[in-house]
Amino acid sequence: MTERLVIVGGDAAGMSTAAQARRFRDAADLEIVVFERGHFTSYSACGIPYWVGGQVRERDHLIARTPEEHRARGIDVRLRSEVVELDISGGRVRSRDLASGVETWTGYDQLVVATGARPIRPRLPGIDAAGVHGVQTLDDGESLIATLTATTGRRAVVVGAGYIGVEMAEALIRRGFEVTIVHSGPEPMATLDPDMGALVRDALCGMGVTVIGNSEVTEIGTGADGRACTVVAAGTEYPADVVVLGIGVRPETSLARAAGLPIGDHGGLLTDAAMRVTGHENVWAGGDCVEVLDLVSGMHRHIALGTHANKHGQIIGANIGGGYGIFPGVVGTAVSSVCDLEVARTGLREKEARAAGLQYVTATIESTSRAGYLPDAPVMTVKMLAERITGRLLGVQIVGREGAGKRVDIAAVALTARMTVAQMTTLDLGYAPPFSPVWDPVLVAARKAVRAVEERG
Amino acid sequence: MTERLVIVGGDAAGMSTAAQARRFRDAADLEIVVFERGHFTSYSACGIPYWVGGQVRERDHLIARTPEEHRARGIDVRLRSEVVELDISGGRVRSRDLASGVETWTGYDQLVVATGARPIRPRLPGIDAAGVHGVQTLDDGESLIATLTATTGRRAVVVGAGYIGVEMAEALIRRGFEVTIVHSGPEPMATLDPDMGALVRDALCGMGVTVIGNSEVTEIGTGADGRACTVVAAGTEYPADVVVLGIGVRPETSLARAAGLPIGDHGGLLTDAAMRVTGHENVWAGGDCVEVLDLVSGMHRHIALGTHANKHGQIIGANIGGGYGIFPGVVGTAVSSVCDLEVARTGLREKEARAAGLQYVTATIESTSRAGYLPDAPVMTVKMLAERITGRLLGVQIVGREGAGKRVDIAAVALTARMTVAQMTTLDLGYAPPFSPVWDPVLVAARKAVRAVEERG
Numbered sequence: 001m002t003e004r005l006v007i008v009g010g011d012a013a014g015m016s017t018a019a020q021a022r023r024f025r026d027a028a029d030l031e032i033v034v035f036e037r038g039h040f041t042s043y044s045a046c047g048i049p050y051w052v053g054g055q056v057r058e059r060d061h062l063i064a065r066t067p068e069e070h071r072a073r074g075i076d077v078r079l080r081s082e083v084v085e086l087d088i089s090g091g092r093v094r095s096r097d098l099a100s101g102v103e104t105w106t107g108y109d110q111l112v113v114a115t116g117a118r119p120i121r122p123r124l125p126g127i128d129a130a131g132v133h134g135v136q137t138l139d140d141g142e143s144l145i146a147t148l149t150a151t152t153g154r155r156a157v158v159v160g161a162g163y164i165g166v167e168m169a170e171a172l173i174r175r176g177f178e179v180t181i182v183h184s185g186p187e188p189m190a191t192l193d194p195d196m197g198a199l200v201r202d203a204l205c206g207m208g209v210t211v212i213g214n215s216e217v218t219e220i221g222t223g224a225d226g227r228a229c230t231v232v233a234a235g236t237e238y239p240a241d242v243v244v245l246g247i248g249v250r251p252e253t254s255l256a257r258a259a260g261l262p263i264g265d266h267g268g269l270l271t272d273a274a275m276r277v278t279g280h281e282n283v284w285a286g287g288d289c290v291e292v293l294d295l296v297s298g299m300h301r302h303i304a305l306g307t308h309a310n311k312h313g314q315i316i317g318a319n320i321g322g323g324y325g326i327f328p329g330v331v332g333t334a335v336s337s338v339c340d341l342e343v344a345r346t347g348l349r350e351k352e353a354r355a356a357g358l359q360y361v362t363a364t365i366e367s368t369s370r371a372g373y374l375p376d377a378p379v380m381t382v383k384m385l386a387e388r389i390t391g392r393l394l395g396v397q398i399v400g401r402e403g404a405g406k407r408v409d410i411a412a413v414a415l416t417a418r419m420t421v422a423q424m425t426t427l428d429l430g431y432a433p434p435f436s437p438v439w440d441p442v443l444v445a446a447r448k449a450v451r452a453v454e455e456r457g
Numbered sequence: 458m459t460e461r462l463v464i465v466g467g468d469a470a471g472m473s474t475a476a477q478a479r480r481f482r483d484a485a486d487l488e489i490v491v492f493e494r495g496h497f498t499s500y501s502a503c504g505i506p507y508w509v510g511g512q513v514r515e516r517d518h519l520i521a522r523t524p525e526e527h528r529a530r531g532i533d534v535r536l537r538s539e540v541v542e543l544d545i546s547g548g549r550v551r552s553r554d555l556a557s558g559v560e561t562w563t564g565y566d567q568l569v570v571a572t573g574a575r576p577i578r579p580r581l582p583g584i585d586a587a588g589v590h591g592v593q594t595l596d597d598g599e600s601l602i603a604t605l606t607a608t609t610g611r612r613a614v615v616v617g618a619g620y621i622g623v624e625m626a627e628a629l630i631r632r633g634f635e636v637t638i639v640h641s642g643p644e645p646m647a648t649l650d651p652d653m654g655a656l657v658r659d660a661l662c663g664m665g666v667t668v669i670g671n672s673e674v675t676e677i678g679t680g681a682d683g684r685a686c687t688v689v690a691a692g693t694e695y696p697a698d699v700v701v702l703g704i705g706v707r708p709e710t711s712l713a714r715a716a717g718l719p720i721g722d723h724g725g726l727l728t729d730a731a732m733r734v735t736g737h738e739n740v741w742a743g744g745d746c747v748e749v750l751d752l753v754s755g756m757h758r759h760i761a762l763g764t765h766a767n768k769h770g771q772i773i774g775a776n777i778g779g780g781y782g783i784f785p786g787v788v789g790t791a792v793s794s795v796c797d798l799e800v801a802r803t804g805l806r807e808k809e810a811r812a813a814g815l816q817y818v819t820a821t822i823e824s825t826s827r828a829g830y831l832p833d834a835p836v837m838t839v840k841m842l843a844e845r846i847t848g849r850l851l852g853v854q855i856v857g858r859e860g861a862g863k864r865v866d867i868a869a870v871a872l873t874a875r876m877t878v879a880q881m882t883t884l885d886l887g888y889a890p891p892f893s894p895v896w897d898p899v900l901v902a903a904r905k906a907v908r909a910v911e912e913r914g
Contacts, residue, residue, distance in 0.1 A: 335892050373504055374507060409864070419873075426783075428764075428787045431763065
């Protein structure tokens with residue numbers, strides 16, 4: 001008998017689930033229906049800054065797989081079709097065709113909630129004015145590019161200094177704009193400790209970006225034409241020909257919440273390791289709408305990242321397909337770049353360690369990502385957190401140039417393996433002058449962290 | 458009472474030992490005497506190709522710390538002073554001042570053997586002719602640069618296609634030479650499996666390098682002036698205005714062997730994890746003259762690499778100083794580059810796995826080191842070996858361009874932690890479009906390896 005799998009949301013997690021389930025079970029065995037309220041499937045939201053910046057020439061290059069390609073594999077993708085209710089006890093979902101307004105109930109044997117995240121959009125005066133842009137969807141990107149092309153002004157204000165904010169700063173620089181970043185924290189990149197964020201601020205300033213910290217935006221000022229023309233923050237007006245919002249996202253779980261599915265403290269759906277929604281045999285969830293286990297702190301957190309969403313989809317698809325996969329959790333790795341600056345983190349920063357009840361020492365070192373005697377060897381700073389007494393690695397933050405960012409993976413694997421900083425000092429990392437000093441900067445940081453653990457006790 | 462530490466060899470392992478021991482114990486407590494037969498201390502032999510290639514402008518940039526700097530820390534460095542005998546039962550070494558020929562006995566409480574490695578120099582006709590150069594020491598580099606500067610010819614032949622050979626090929630290209638590499642294996646980079654070595658050959662050919670494999674060199678032909686003018690290999694003569702030998706090295710253990718110290722199957726000294734020579738309470742050894750434990754195969758091997766030598770020195774120095782350090786072993790990581798090509802390996806290649814009695818499956822994938830939609834995303838190939846049945850990671854080989862090589866560190870840490878390829882599929886690696894596709898190539902290889910393990914059983 002044919003089972004029906006219904007997937008709510010057709011981006012990374014949803015479509016990975018569909019594709020993987022289909023590899024295991026053919027259409028006679030498993031019908032797959034995907035409801036997507038937007039126009040696209042399987043696109044790289046992470047690629048939008050590079051499209052806006054001009055490195056990616058066409059929108060369609062960001063689409064990994066079109067609806068037609070999915071349909072050719074026997075996946076019934078329904079675009080512009082929004083699920084408006086999950087009836088868990090009834091085993092069905094209610095969807096609305098956005099063109100006609102017609103609503104339909106569709107029964108399921110297996111349900112996957114992959115509703116993603118929604119951008120944080122504070123209810124401020126002027127927030128909906130023309131010239132104010134989010135960068136969450138391809139439609140957002142298209143609309144922003146239209147504004148950037150049409151405007152003759154050159155002043156751009158980015159609200160938020162997280163990774164979306166700084167990536168958008170680069171895109172706007174590439175398009176010839178003068179960029180001001182306004183953000184509420186003490187330093188940009190609040191995913192880093194402030195001492196490391198300060199290095200990012202210095203680098204941004206060196207690129208000609210104006211960085212305004214400790215400034216909550218209170219209003220978007222509009223002109224006589226109704227278009228945004230200033231950003232008001234902490235009592236100061238910053239002139240703006242275009243405003244980009246990069247404040248972050250929250251799990252989109254309104255449907256799930258209304259249906260009584262379990263929601264965690266960070267607003268995301270709760271699942272077991274197989275990505276099955278807690279307490280529901282045939283309901284699964286993955287991607288930006290779920291919370292995940294942080295393997296370092298043992299606590300849950302919400303991380304919206306395409307790489308996790310794809311993994312979730314693979315795992316859910318395998319499990320529905322009769323294979324087996326689990327998502328053990330994350331260590332909180334993130335890497336981003338602004339022009340030639342590379343910024344990365346994994347594990348816990350100081351605030352997160354404290355919140356998890358962990359006592360720690362820190363070690364910060366400066367080194368280079370190539371042998372120091374090579375010309376222009378790029379400087380990089382590594383900060384390491386290690387647990388007091390045990391010396392277990394708790395986190396690493398990196399700010400540097402070429403070759404710095406992806407070194408965070410060394411620490412990501414070490415965190416997964418619960419290594420101590422002492423164990424890390426003898427890691428057999430790749431060494432050759434174009435790639436590293438004879439002591440890799442991560443090893444130098446580990447050595448200093450060992451001493452810090454010894455001194456603190 | 459003052460103890461005396463005698464160190465034989467003043468490069469990476471020896472001088473790291475001296476510096477670290479001095480951090481723990483002052484001159485009143487520990488006298489440190491270093492015998493070095495050459496003119497230099499603490500130099501980067503790995504940097505020689507970049508000096509020859511012109512990226513490093515001066516020889517002295519390759520010297521991390523001069524004899525004077527060491528002496529200022531109370532380390533008695535004796536240059537041009539060669540140890541000619543180790544008297545272990547007598548607790549003393551006999552040294553010869555190379556200028557005067559005068560020999561002296563010096564007693565020790567602690568002895569460190571850091572005699573390094575010697576380049577393989579086959580006894581061939583013409584091998585000692587002018588125009589034939591090794592690249593092991595700073596003197597070698599100086600002599601090669603003099604030849605390259607003086608010669609009007611533009612034809613260079615490199616003998617050997619290991620990492621020294623290919624790095625020298627790049628240096629010679631940078632100096633405007635036409636480069637031919639002659640080597641005895643089926644493919645260049647014998648530290649890779651031949652299928653991956655073939656990718657290196659293709660790339661070298663693409664750079665205009667002529668690569669001649671399966672060709673044992675039998676003679677260096679010399680002209681009427683006595684200078685090298687051809688390399689003869691497998692019956693063919695290759696014209697050469699300069700010949701560079703990059704055939705590899707062997708542990709320099711003649712003194713240790715004569716003194717009855719334990720030597721392993723690969724010709725290196727045997728030590729315990731603290732780098733104490735097996736069976737000798739007060740004799741230590743480190744760097745290119747020792748064998749190390751391979752954590753993947755459980756067997757010993759010889760690896761000449763500055764990064765290990767520095768670690769050994771730190772550990773020996775700490776242990777002599779009253780601190781504590783161990784060198785658990787290596788996983789066999791190496792990375793090198795030729796122009797924009799990046800080549801890396803860690804763990805076991807097929808031949809090594811077989812020699813260790815391990816059954817394995819392989820998975821090879823092609824991906825890119827950035828998101829594929831970014832312009833000119835560099836292609837990279839990853840080959841992974843996993844143990845049959847258990848799925849334990851056994852090795853990774855990478856051939857690619859920018860951003861490819863140092864990804865080997867992910868596998869190096871995973872090997873150290875004895876991860877399975879299934880565990881690797883959910884590693885939380887840094888993702889952003891300028892750094893990686895949404896599935897990092899190492900994860901893609903791990904997924905394919907998981908399937909190979911399942912299929913093979």
